[in-house]
Structures are given as structure tokens and as C-alpha cells.
Amino acid sequence: DSGVTQTPKHLITATGQRVTLRCSPRSGDLSVYWYQQSLDQGLQFLIQYYNGEERAKGNILERFSAQQFPDLHSELNLSSLELGDSALYFCASSVDGALGTDTQYFGPGTRLTVL
Amino acid sequence: DQQVKQNSPSLSVQEGRISILNCDYTNSMFDYFLWYKKYPAEGPTFLISISSIKDKNEDGRFTVFLNKSAKHLSLHIVPSQPGDSAVYFCAASHSNYQLIWGAGTKLIIKP
Numbered sequence: 534d535s536g537v538t539q540t541p542k543h544l545i546t547a548t549g550q551r552v553t554l555r556c557s558p559r560s561g562d563l564s565v566y567w568y569q570q571s572l573d574q575g576l577q578f579l580i581q582y583y584n585g586e587e588r589a590k591g592n593i594l595e596r597f598s599a600q601q602f603p604d605l606h607s608e609l610n611l612s613s614l615e616l617g618d619s620a621l622y623f624c625a626s627s628v629d630g631a632l633g634t635d636t637q638y639f640g641p642g643t644r645l646t647v648l
Numbered sequence: 649d650q651q652v653k654q655n656s657p658s659l660s661v662q663e664g665r666i667s668i669l670n671c672d673y674t675n676s677m678f679d680y681f682l683w684y685k686k687y688p689a690e691g692p693t694f695l696i697s698i699s700s701i702k703d704k705n706e707d708g709r710f711t712v713f714l715n716k717s718a719k720h721l722s723l724h725i726v727p728s729q730p731g732d733s734a735v736y737f738c739a740a741s742h743s744n745y746q747l748i749w750g751a752g753t754k755l756i757i758k759p
Contacts, residue, residue, distance in 0.1 A: 575749035623691050639691025
């Protein structure tokens with residue numbers, strides 16, 4: 534158990550809909566990262582927050598947005614969903630947010646299926 | 649543009665033998681490399697890392713080798729154990745920028 538929690542575990546929805554994925558980081562970690570893993574692909578970095586502020590942006594679509602709240606939990610909002618958005622979405626957290634060298638601890642992921 | 653490539657989708661190794669997982673990269677600016685391990689229904693977990701100033705880093709049964717001239721790194725697991733069966737991801741970064749991940753190699757340890 535990494536200490537990072539993600540809800541829900543599974544989500545099935547229809548095209549055009551909007552969903553919210555939630556992540557609670559490890560106690561004491563200030564940084565949260567969101568990743569997308571499509572079938573048989575590596576992890577694609579979406580976005581990072583550090584202590585409530587956006588720190589870095591990766592391959593995140595304009596239909597997607599995220600935020601980190603004062604209690605440090607984070608939400609990833611996916612809107613106007615398309616079939617291609619079906620994937621595993623991982624949240625990770627780290628102590629201070631140095632992107633490359635800071636060890637990231639991953640949650641179990643949310644599997645999103647868009648029908 | 650795949651900057652980090654793991655060309656073997658899967659690898660099967662006998663228990664007790666050495667497992668060697670390979671990773672190639674194209675960006676010569678990468679200065680930090682990591683290996684993560686992932687079990688089904690779980691998120692990846694950090695395994696071992698190496699800075700570009702080194703060519704080897706060892707942690708117990710796990711050793712990572714970095715060949716900068718060939719832009720190649722490898723993870724050696726000796727001896728391989730059944731619990732090592734998992735998907736292994738290679739990742740790289742430069743100047744503390746975001747991690748770039750490979751597609752993963754599924755390692756199967758046969759009893």
C-alpha cells in the first residue's frame with residue numbers, strides 16, 4: 534500500500550459525458566501528479582500540482598482539467614468524453630515535487646471506460 | 649516520438665536465473681533514469697534509479713547499468729524470484745523535467 538488513494542476504482546460512462554477522478558496523496562506529500570495509461574502504452578504525464586499550484590503540464594487535453602485543494606487532495610476532471618479517453622488514470626504523490634528525481638508513489642488507478 | 653523505448657513487450661526467465669530488462673532512449677539530455685515495477689491492479693512502485701554521472705547502481709538483487717554512448721540502460725535481477733513477475737517500466741528525465749516513460753516489459757518468472 535503506497536498510501537495514495539484514488540476513487541473510484543472503476544468508472545463506466547458514455548461519450549460526451551463528464552467525470553471527476555479523485556486522489557488523496559500520502560500524508561506529508563505536497564505534490565500530486567496525474568498520468569494516463571492507454572492500452573499497452575507507457576504512462577503519459579498529464580499534469581502536476583505542488584501545494585495547490587500548477588507546477589508542470591504535460592500532454593493534457595484542453596477537455597481535461599485538474600486542481601489541488603487546500604487539504605492537498607486533487608481532482609482530475611474529464612469532459613466531452615470520447616472513446617479514446619478510455620484508459621487507466623493514475624495519481625502519484627511525492628514529497629516536494631522535483632519532477633525527475635523525486636520518488637513518486639502511485640495510487641492503484643481509476644479505470645475509465647467510455648462507451 | 650518515443651523517447652524511451654522498451655522493445656521487448658515480454659520476457660520469460662527461469663526462477664533462480666538472471667533477468668535482464670532493456671531500455672533505449674533517444675534524448676541525450678536525459679540525466680536521470682528510473683525503473684518502476686507494476687503488479688496487476690496496482691500502481692507502479694519505484695524500484696531503482698541511476699544518475700547520468702554513474703554507470704552502475706546496485707540495490708540488493710537489482711542492478712541498473714547505464715551506457716550513455718549507446719543511450720541504453722538495463723536492469724539486472726539476480727537471482728530471479730516468482731515475486732518478480734510484474735511489468736517493469738523504464739523512465740527518464742532531464743533537468744528535473746517531467747518523466748518520460750517506456751511502454752513496459754512484462755517479466756514472467758517460471759518455477
